[in-house]
Amino acid sequence: MKRGRQVGSSGVDLPDDKHIREVEEEGYKYLGILQLDKTLNTKIKSKITSEYVRRVKKLCRSKVNGGNMISGINAWAVSVLRYSAGIVDWTVEELVSMDRRTRKIVAMNGCMHTRSNVARLYLPRKERGRGLISIEECVNKESKSLHGYLRENTEWMLQADLKEKVLDEEENLQDYQKRRQEEKIRNWKEKDLHGEFVRQTADVAGEDSWRWLRNGFLKKETEGLILAPQEQALRTNSIKHSIDKTSVTPLCRVCGDSPETVALRVHWEICGKYGIECTDKWYDHQPLAVAENRDVRITWDMTVYTDKKLSHYRPDITLLRKDTQEWTRIDIAVPADQNIINTEEEKVAKYQELAFEIKKIHRASKVTVIPVVIGALGTISKNEKTWHGKLDIPDIVGSAQLSAILGTAHILRKVLCF
Incomplete structure (x- = not known):
């Protein structure tokens, strides 16, 4: 590097007779992150995004059940981005866009209804959600966790990073997790349509009512299909008549016996x-x-x-x-x-x-x-x-x-x- 610019070189000879060749314009990888004179954010973001999307698509097209599909995305796909948190300078818009793209892929493969509640998709299964990890939330949590590690460590070099505000987090990890979960629950249950099922069954539902969702044994398509009517996302005759104010009769299209x-x-x-x-x-x-x-x-x-x-x-x-x-x-x-x-x-x-x-x-x-x-x-x-x-x-x-x-x-x- 001369005056902040990369110039041509035949390489560098080291004292132990080893030779380091010239670094190419694409940079080099250090601990999995592309670098040159600095972190190559644009290139590494493109590579990470492409790999993440590839893995999500592969899981959504597989024949695993609903619970395993979500677990697979969390473990195999989200981990690609988790590693870059706190190192690559992801913007909020980029993370939100990636979450949106994830939902689009899931919906295109029949695993989620397009009108289903978004917040419920990211709630844990024990809280009656599907348990998908949000990319935005994942990166934020990892950054806050890393900031907490720097704050508690006494090593002088890490303390110097803390003073330089390499990571500047005003909210600690525990408070952030609690706040986000409360926001998701509120977003779901307080919606007029999406939260109606929970309100209607609050006084009659027993503790095993959500066993099927916690276990995650249903096919991913069936799981998404059952959650849709719970959230009144399906355009039934009743919804069309009362919500859309159409002239369609509110009566049921089929009456069948109990299974x-x-x-x-x-x-x-x-x-x-x-x-x-x-x-x-x-x-x-x-x-x-x-x-x-x-x-x-x-x-x-x-x-x-x-x-x-x-x-x-x-x-x-x-x-x-x-x-x-x-x-x-x-x-x-x-x-x-x-x-x-x-x-x-x-x-x-x-x-x-x-x-x-x-x-x-x-x-x-x-x-x-x-x-x-x-x-x-x-x-x-x-x-x-x-x-x-x-x-x-x-x-x-x-x-x-x-x-x-x-x-x-x-x-x-x-x-x-x-």
């Missing part, structure tokens, strides 16, 4: 508990109208005949213990999530008259009505442990929840245009 797979799993578990032959996998199970042995009789979707004509006489599953003459009536429902408690109460109330007739005609010692109710978008009732305890079967809540969600996803794909 049979939820009841199927319950029937399979009961058969297994009482030693009635069934398939190895619950989803291969083909319920018989009547399945019995010397101890129990289990009926599937059968009418219970009584002397008196009743409005409700056909529960999904009936279990009779022959030795004690105890009857258990199990009815399954997958209603709108905000209605799960009301549906449970309705299920119990509407079969009380049938229970009375069974006691009178069949001399039953006891008749129990158990409602199994799961919201169409996965909400689990606060009473779930009560009915599950009465069934006394292995924990089926997770798989029943997935069955309801997959049934909803099937209906959405069938009748809605995205």
Whole structure:
């Protein structure tokens, strides 16, 4: 370098007879960062951005499930930028643009609805988000972490860097993380449309309502599809009528029965508990109208005949213990999530008259009505442990929840245009 400019050279001979060749215009890499007389910010930014985008696209086009796709982006793609934090002078506009490009790639591959809440995408899964790491937030956190390290270190050279304000951070890492998370939660829950689902289900949802999202086992496309109606991002007839103020009728385009797979799993578990032959996998199970042995009789979707004509006489599953003459009536429902408690109460109330007739005609010692109710978008009732305890079967809540969600996803794909 002469007077701040690079000039041609044949290289430099070192005392140990080694020769350093001339540095090319593209610079050289030192600890992975392109440098010449200074850090080559423009070139290293271009290389980092290209590699980051390549990795995100590869993960979004893969066949991994939703949880693994997000984890892969966080671990494999975001790490490309994480290393440059505090060294490369990223601007806020560049980081925000990269986050926007990430969401565009995710949406183009069907993993996120274009009208879904952005803040929720970056919330941790334990907070009902999808857990993606924001590029802007990642770089800021790493810079603040590095600033904290300089501040606490007593080495004179690092203290000199601190005095030169190589990194100037007014907010510490802990305060920044707390503030950003509170902002994201507020951004999601206080939105008129995006936060409506949380407000409607606040009083009825149990702790397992978000198990499917925390586990991340669903396909990435299905995960994005289910979150969209929760955030009222889908242009349903109701939304078009009430929000867009169009002349479209607000009535539903399709009415279907509750997914049979939820009841199927319950029937399979009961058969297994009482030693009635069934398939190895619950989803291969083909319920018989009547399945019995010397101890129990289990009926599937059968009418219970009584002397008196009743409005409700056909529960999904009936279990009779022959030795004690105890009857258990199990009815399954997958209603709108905000209605799960009301549906449970309705299920119990509407079969009380049938229970009375069974006691009178069949001399039953006891008749129990158990409602199994799961919201169409996965909400689990606060009473779930009560009915599950009465069934006394292995924990089926997770798989029943997935069955309801997959049934909803099937209906959405069938009748809605995205």
